[in-house]
Amino acid sequence: MMYDFIVVGSGSGGGSLAYYLNKSGAKVLLIEAGRFYRKDTFPKTEAETSAHLYWGGGIEFAKDGRMGFLRTKMVGGSSIVYQCLMDRFDDIALNDWKQESGVDWFTPEIMSAHYDQVESDIALHTFVPEERNGNGKLFIKGCEKHNYKWDYLRRGQSDCAVDRGNDCIGCLGGCFRDSKQSSLVAFVQKAEKEGLEIIPDTEILKVEPNADSCKIHGYQNGKKVSFEGKKVILSGGAFGTTRMMTLSGFKSKLPTIGKKFSSHPQFMWLGFQNEIVDAHKGSFQTVASKDPNFRKLGFKLENVFASPISIGMLMNEDGIEHQRLMKQYRYMQCIEVAVRDENVGEIMCDNKGKLTVSKPLTDQDKKRRDLGHQAIENILSASGAREIYKSKFYFGLHLMGGCVMGTDASKSVVNPDFQVHGEKNLYIVDSSIYPNAPGINPGLTIKTLGHRLATQLTK
Amino acid sequence: MANFFSTRATKGLLKVGDIYCPKNGEFPAFSEAAGTAHLNSLIKNIPSDDFSSLSMVLAIFSFFPQFVLRWITGICTNAQNNPSDGMLPSLLRQLNIGLRGLCYSIYYSELTNPNFKGQTPLQVMGYQLNRITD
The missing domain is CATH 3.50.50.60 (FAD/NAD(P)-binding domain)
Incomplete structure (x- = not known):
């Protein structure tokens, strides 16, 4: 035909x-x-989401084993697992x-x-103050102490039922309400x-x-x-x-x-509060930096969080120390810096179809990352974090070029x-x-x- | 051929899992709580070449005493700080993430051992997710 x-x-x-x-x-x-x-057949657990919805059964790596890439394989593609920020x-x-x-x-x-x-x-929604969860409130508090501009995010969503107790972090494995656009x-x-x-x-x-x-x-x-x-x-x-x-x-x-590959490398840091934050509850990502200076410098900050396995993967500690950090899951706040990176990466493919990706961070990328990290540290400290976890792992979710x-x-x-x-x-x-x-x-x-x-x- | 964890590889995973997730206060040991019965479903989309290498490494791990495994996992952990992009540090970094990924997927998740009667790691953390589907 x-x-x-x-x-x-x-x-x-x-x-x-x-x-x-x-x-x-x-x-x-x-x-x-x-x-x-479909909404009623998406995997129900974080482990199954990662194993069943991603190419390679989970994270794929750049050839130096540093940057992880998340790439989905299903009808709807990566828009199924992303936050649908518009x-x-x-x-x-x-x-x-x-x-x-x-x-x-x-x-x-x-x-x-x-x-x-x-x-x-598309059904679009701009978040309002009542929808901020604990993580969002702490982000704003820290930004305001340092005069960093921030704003509410606009997201593709129709009816997330957060007012009835729904936790939207579950939709990172596919929205089971057909709300996420x-x-x-x-x-x-x-x-x-x-x-x-x-x-x-x-x-x-x-x-x-x-x-x-x-x-x-x-x-x-x-x-x-x-x-x-x-x-x-x-x-x-x-x-x-x-x-x-x-x-x-x-x-x-x-x-x-294969050339001119970029990925907005994302680096997540955690702050530990004395009071429960519950960053995974409700609308878990409602605000982001909107500072013209950050834009000029080449990075932005996002008020993100993740489910337990992913949070565990941010930490390079073993055994008892890893468990000490994980036990504080409900006390964690989280901010990531996304770097506007240079497009020097390369996607290579052999004749069997096996992909190898080179994605080094350039000096400019590292400078932008470090400026972003400094701003994150300022925000976490100003919002009362008693301990800061500076994860060394980083990921590329926006695969471009x-x-x-x-x-x-x-x-x-x-x-x-x-x-x-x-x-x-x-x-x-x-x-x-x-x-x-x-x-x-x-x-x-x-x-x-x-x-x-x-x-x-x-x- | 479908990926499949041998008994020997599973034994290796349980040993290395007890290093990443030991019995510690309220936290159960990986070998008590981890849902190894779910493993074969979780690995089916891993490229067969990558899985064969991982499975072989775990099978070899099953023969090592705990102190040797602790030394090996320490090397993998430290590879994250190694500035070299050479083949060995790159492989060790990938092994570090691969091993952690497997262990955490059946420990910090709902896919724990159904025969384990104690508090699961998610319960120890107080993690609860509400889903309103109607």
């Missing part, structure tokens, strides 16, 4: 693109490597993209029409009701574009499968799309494949129309096309790029 469009990958980019294409009346197929979980990019981020890529439509004016449309299709909830399930064809459990390894269409080949439950569409759009994320492009032999023609957009085929992989350079029937829309790290949550903008491409393809 010939489809009008085949979208490979159902995360923020693929989900929104498939939704808008399907809405236009086109014949669309959405293919996903992972399982199709920030538009500011002038700084868009200008930097425009400069690096040469793409002239990276402007607030042009992007705002797409942001407006996507935001009208993941790609699954905001786009895929809605499009499914309107006839979108979705095939899960199907891993695409090779794409084969030709003059009139594009074929794709992969495996479904161990069996070889192939599909054909007039146009194919890859949305497998920085690692997944880079892997498909490399295995399809494009690297000799487009040497930038590898197939970047640009006007020059020798320095990029897709052109300003999202087409792979030199291929009129093969496109990419996901975080892999990000020219550099924006320093802002990437989710809303990925969805927005999906809308822009859909508009362009259905003209």
